[in-house]
Each structure stands twice: as C-alpha cells, then as structure tokens.
Amino acid sequence: MxxxxxxxxxxxxxxxxxxxxxxxxxxxxxxxxxxxxTLTEMGTQVAVVTGGGNYWRGRNSxxxxxxxxxxxxxxxxxxxxxxxxxxILRTLDVDxxxxxxxxxxxxxxxxxxxxxxxxxxxxxxIFCAGGTGHPYFSTDSGTALMALELSVDSIxxxxxVDGIYDKDPDVYKDAKKYDEISYQxxxxxHLDAIDMSMAVMCNDNKVPMKVFGLDxxxxxxxAVTDPDFGTRVYA
Numbered sequence: 001m002x003x004x005x006x007x008x009x010x011x012x013x014x015x016x017x018x019x020x021x022x023x024x025x026x027x028x029x030x031x032x033x034x035x036x037x038t039l040t041e042m043g044t045q046v047a048v049v050t051g052g053g054n055y056w057r058g059r060n061s062x063x064x065x066x067x068x069x070x071x072x073x074x075x076x077x078x079x080x081x082x083x084x085x086x087x088i089l090r091t092l093d094v095d096x097x098x099x100x101x102x103x104x105x106x107x108x109x110x111x112x113x114x115x116x117x118x119x120x121x122x123x124x125x126i127f128c129a130g131g132t133g134h135p136y137f138s139t140d141s142g143t144a145l146m147a148l149e150l151s152v153d154s155i156x157x158x159x160x161v162d163g164i165y166d167k168d169p170d171v172y173k174d175a176k177k178y179d180e181i182s183y184q185x186x187x188x189x190h191l192d193a194i195d196m197s198m199a200v201m202c203n204d205n206k207v208p209m210k211v212f213g214l215d216x217x218x219x220x221x222x223a224v225t226d227p228d229f230g231t232r233v234y235a
Contacts, residue, residue: 006045006120007224008128008152009036010143013053015158015214016081022054024084033088035220036125040094044224045120047150048127050085051139052077071135078139082129083107095124101133113149120150140195147207155202155209156223157194162213163231164193180232194233202235209233 011032018025039046055077058070065073079100086096097119099111109115111128119126131142140157147155161169162177164186169175183203187196193211202209212223212230222229 013051017054082127100130
C-alpha cells in the first residue's frame with residue numbers, strides 16, 4: 001500500500017493511555033496527533049475511530065451490569081477519547097470535527113455521509129465516535145461500517161502487535177508474521193487479529209487494510225508510505 005487519498009485510522013483506547021493502561025498519556029497522544037498532521041500535510045484525508053478500552057471494557061469490566069448498558073458506557077468512552085484527540089490536534093493547528101451517531105448537545109455533530117465527506121474535503125480530520133450507536137457491535141465493526149460510508153481507500157488498524165500472526169506471538173515464540181494475508185484466510189483460519197464481522201464487511205466490499213504496531217517511531221506515517229510495514233490485508 002502506498003500513499004492513499006483517504007484513510008480511516010483505528011486507534012485502540014489502550015494506545016491513548018500509553019503504558020499506563022488507563023486514561024490518557026498526553027505525550028503519546030501528542031505523538032499520534034503529530035503523525036496524523038503529517039498525513040494531512042501529505043494530502044491524505046484522515047478519519048479516525050478510537051476504542052474505549054482505556055476507560056471501559058464491557059466484557060471484563062462488570063459482572064452485574066446488563067450488556068446493553070455496558071456497551072453504552074463503552075461507546076461514551078470512545079466519545080471522550082475522540083474529543084480529547086480532537087483537541088490535541090487543534091493545538092497543532094489542525095482543524096477537526098467530532099461526529100457521533102446520536103445527539104450529544106453541542107459536544108459533537110451528528111454523523112451523516114454528506115457531513116463527513118464535506119469536512120474531509122475541507123481538509124479537516126474527522127473523529128467518528130460512539131461506535132454504531134447500538135450495543136453488541138465492536139468498535140472494529142463500527143470502523144468497517146464507517147470506512148464504507150466514507151468510501152475510504154484503506155483502513156489502518158493500529159494495535160499493540162506489529163501485524164497479523166498465525167498464533168499469539170506473546171505466547172508462542174515460533175509464531176509466524178504475515179506480510180500479507182487475505183480476509184478469507186483470516187476467516188477460514190479463525191485468526192482473532194481482527195473482528196470477524198469486520199473481516200466479512202471489508203472482504204465483501206473489497207476494502208484493503210494495513211494492520212501494524214503503534215509502538216514503532218512514526219508508525220502511522222509508515223503504515224501509509226511503506227508497503228512493507230505491518231501486514232497488508234486484501235479481499
């Protein structure tokens with residue numbers, strides 16, 4: 001994958017917390033923002049989705065809260081993350097908009113394809129917060145949906161691992177990293193590097209993806225400019 005005209009960048013909530021595991025690491029967030037700014041200076045239109053795991057992970061945060069409410073808390077975590085990253089970018093003189101699929105007073109704008117594309121075409125970085133607005137959908141699923149609505153050229157999936165492996169590299173020292181892999185191989189091999197529903201949507205609609213590790217210096221920029229960085233995923 002070389003330079004792309006329009007990308008959707010997915011950042012995990014944990015990435016925003018740095019090594020702290022909770023909340024924000026301002027230095028790390030500023031570094032991520034600088035990289036996003038570099039992409040815009042290259043002429044790339046950037047949409048961003050964040051997870052909310054630095055605040056709430058519904059499946060392991062509570063044993064008593066009902067699933068739909070737990071997912072709602074997670075969605076609000078992504079809103080906080082997107083507003084925070086939006087403001088960090090604004091300190092670097094990058095114009096931004098934060099969209100949600102539901103009304104949040106004056107805090108965000110309600111998303112539509114037309115509004116999102118209008119902001120991107122004005123050179124703004126847009127943040128798509130709040131997931132799909134419905135429970136039972138992961139942020140990966142929301143990322144795929146947003147990529148389709150915004151007609152992006154590719155998805156950048158920034159993770160703590162530097163690509164897709166045939167098995168967990170933290171557990172198995174002989175784990176093999178893929179330079180490239182098809183969505184069909186991910187689905188048939190039941191690889192958990194990405195959400196299965198995300199793989200299905202991207203495969204059906206032929207949206208390419210780059211899975212890469214965020215820990216390397218200038219990782220986001222390299223994910224766009226270096227075809228050998230991370231793992232390329234294709235339909």
